[in-house]
Every structure is written in structure tokens, then in C-alpha cells.
Amino acid sequence: MIISNTIAVFKKELQGYFTSPLAYIITAVFWLISGLFFVELLLGQEGIIKQVNAGEQLGLTGSIDVAYIFLNSFFAVMGSLSLFILPILSMGLYSEERKRGTLELLATSPISNWVVALGKLLGVVAFFIVMILPWLFYEAIVFSAASPPISPAVPLLAHLGLILLAAAILSLGMFVSSLTESSIFAAIITFALVLLLWIVDLIAQNVGGIIGEVLKHISLLENYNNLVQGIFDTSNLVVFASYIFLGLFLTAQSVETTRFTS
């Protein structure tokens, strides 16, 4: 029952993105920018190929792992780019339901707030996964030329990291969206939240001592970078899972409160 309801909400949400012109525009822009970065990172003035060539001229063959460096820098840039895109994906999750009055339908159906929130989050994360699918093509190009071949665990971890980072931001964005009827407002506040997380990361990088360590531990970007570098640590997963759970929990509570006050 819970699973089938979650799937029902998930499907509805995912289909919603595929019928939304805005989602297509965002995806197109995202693909264009990621394509540009791909070309720039590999072939640009400061690109990896140039660096390898320069290295070869100095007789340092084999000292640069092109595939690994590409993966690192590509995911670092794409992680930041995603931070700008994600608030736009999550902005309408609940605010649209509130505006259209369909929250009243969901809230009077035999389905819990948690199930609705989980289905919605899975739907928007699935759409984000669709958005990063073309990257497999880019990576195939780079990895096919990689010698020695890169361990499959490294790109897998990087993708997992990005999806978890996205899920954490989307989960918090979903909560923000549940607070207002205005999608634009939700997007702005979520973006502010993302900036805050980014600032936390900056402080974590530049402040030493216990505070720096604690902030590093809870910084989403720090945890993301660990995974991208191929360092697998369950504590990273726990941090992401905590953010995702926090978003779901706050959303479920906020929807319940909306009913009490509307």
C-alpha cells in the first residue's frame, strides 16, 4: 500500500516534468553548459589535453591520469552548476499543489504526508538523473581512451555523490516549496539556502581547529568532493542521508501544519 502509493506519486511527479516546458528549457540549458565545460576542460587553453601534451614535451609521459583528472574537474564544476539548477527543479513541488488546491486532494486521500513527500522527492531526483544521462556519453569518450583504464568504481562513486548531493538539496528545496504558494519565492529561498551551504563549505575550508572539522563534516560540498575523488566512506553517505531525511521530515510536518492553519 505504502509502496504503491509512493510509486503513484512518483510517476505523477515525473510525468509532470516531462509535460512542463520549463523543465525542457532547464534541461536544454543544462546540457548546453555541461557540453561547453566538457569541451573546455578537455580541449581548452588550460585543458587537460594541453597539459598532457606539455608534459609529454618535457618527457613526463604517463604521469598524468587523464581520465581521473577529467572526472574530478568535470564533477567539481558540474556539482556547482547543479546547485543553480536544483532550486528551479524543486520550487514547484508543493507550492504548485498549494496554488492549485490539489494539496487538499492529497491531504484528504488515504495517503500519509511522508508517502507524498517521498514520492515527490523520488520523482524530482529521477528527473535530475535523466538530466545527467548525456554525461555517460562524454565519459565513454574519455574513458575509452584512458590508459591505464580507470576503475569503474571511481565514476560510479562520482555519480552516486552527485545524485546524493542533488537529493539532499532537492529535499530541502521541497521543504521550502511546502511553505509558500509562490514557486518563484520558493526558488529564491532555496537558492539562498544553497548559498548558505556553500558559505559553510568555504568557512570549513578556511577555518582550522574543531569548528573547521565539524563544518567539514556537515558540509554537503565537502562530502560530495570526497565521493568524487573516489574516496568511499560510509560517513559521507550518512551525512547525505541525514539531509534527505531532514528535508522529508520538515516537509511532512509543514504540510500537516498547513492543514491546521489554512
Add this chain to the structure above:
Amino acid sequence: MIEVEHLSKTYGSTTAIEDIYFSVEKGEIIGFLGPNGAGKTTTMRILAGYLPATAGTAKIAGYDVHKQSMQVRRRVGYLPENPPLYPEMTVESFLHFVAKIKGVRKGDRVAKVDSAIQRCQLVERRTDIIRKLSKGYRQRVGIAQAIVHEPPVIILDEPTVGLDPRQIIEVRNLIKSLAGEHTIILSTHILPEVSMTCDRVTIVNRGKVVATNTPSLLMEQLKGSSGYEVEIEGDRENIIDLLQKISGVSTVEIDRTKCNLQPNRTLLQINCTTETEPGKEIAATIVERGLGLLEMRRTSLSLEDVFLQLTTEESTVDEENN
């Protein structure tokens, strides 16, 4: 099927409804009639399990709407004032989604969605995108989503508001066709709507139940009741007490809404109990006290005031009908 007792809801310091009570038998259509802002939507939302009440209980099919919310939600179909629709979905896929989250089993879903589409006469529109439908069709989709899981109880909040006269008639006929198998409660501010569709009517005003009866009996009750508006000149002290002692007079109030009165004149609103005419005694009392009786005319009772408010709004609908 529906039992509501002492139901109250306050928002901060404002009271939306106070001590609402009524009950509905299985298969009955009850009209919840009242002017705008009388607390109809609040009551509907509490019954549907959307809002918790501040005090009192509401039971549907024996389940408490708040404590056993999930049980109630399975048994209730609810059409809010604005039909809850996903504009980008087709009629059919929307109803499938609603059937799913309302807990209709997979094997029954196609049949139940089909049946809802047929009963709401949406067969030709089933593959249309909801955004492109007219308001009347949207309302039908709204009703279809309320009946798709074949709930024993259907709650309709202002189901005909904003529709054109032809659509109103269609929606009313649709609601009537649902009676019998379903217990229906519908809220409206239009008097003819209840007399056309409902078995019984509960009238609410300012959050309180004013009367409950069959539509025809209510009309009869109203005929016998009356009151007086009296303008007097002179010292108004004691006169109110004296007037209140006259048999047949229920309340005497000073009407302060008219401000163009001369300083020593007072406008009194005298309400009388049903089927009495104490006009003679009222006039005699005023004159005996040596006060000037400047004007005296019959007025309607507060219950009728409610009706008047309702009937002025429905008259525009009738004009459109003709």
C-alpha cells in the same frame, strides 16, 4: 451516516463555526445552506478530514474524522470549492491517479474510472488535457474525482458556483443521480439549489445552525414569522423593557445603522415569535408612554434575513435561466 455534534473551529480569535450539529441518514442528500462566510467551507473541510476541529466531534460511517482520519478518507469523496485538478494531465490519467491514491485495487481501477467518466458524461473528453477543458467540464472532472473510488459519503463544497445556467442544471442532475447509493452533503448559498436537489436542508449563518428541516417545511415555517421596525421620538428609557414584556415579542434592539435620524429619535427593531402579531400592543405601549410614534412597519425575522440574502443571490441565476 454522518453525525456532527457541537463542532467548533476558531482561527486565533475569530470563530469560523460554533456548535454546529446535524446528522445525515444513509442515501440522503443534505443541503448545507448559508450566505458567504457562514462557515460552510470550514465545516466541509473538517468533515473531509482536511482541517481539525477546535471542539466537538464529527463522525462518518462511525469513524471520527480526526482520530480515525485514514478510515474516513477511504470512505469520503470530496470536491473542494476549487476543483483540485492537475491541468497538465488528461481526464483519464488524472482519474487513474486519484483512484490509485484513494486505494482502489489495481484490478478494479479501469472499471471504476470508466464508470466515473460515464456517470459524469466525460466520455468524449477522456483523453483531453484538463487545462483545455471549459469550467463546466472541469467541475465534472472534479465530481468524477470525488466519486471514482465509489465512496459511501460524498462532500461537495459549492458544486455549482461559477458555472453558467446550463452547466448548473447539468451538475444538479448529476448530483441527483448519485443519491441513493451515496450519502451526499452539499454546501451552497443558493436557495433553489437545495429545494431542487436536497431531501433536507441545514441553514447556517455566522457559523451557527439556524434551522434544519425539509425545504418545503422550512418555507412554511417562515411564512408565519414577522417583526416590526419602529421609529419613536422622545425619551427611550424604560420603553425597551416595557416592549419586551408584551407577549409575542422576543427581542427588542436599537438599530444604530441609520445615522440620519434626528437626535431625539430612535429606531427600534422588534422581533416577534412565530405566528403572533403584537403590533397593536406595541403601538399602544409607545403612545401610552407619551412618545411619538413616527413610523411602524413589518419586517422579516433574522431567519428570513438569511433567506433574503440567499434569494437575492439566486435571483440573478434565475434571470439568466430565463
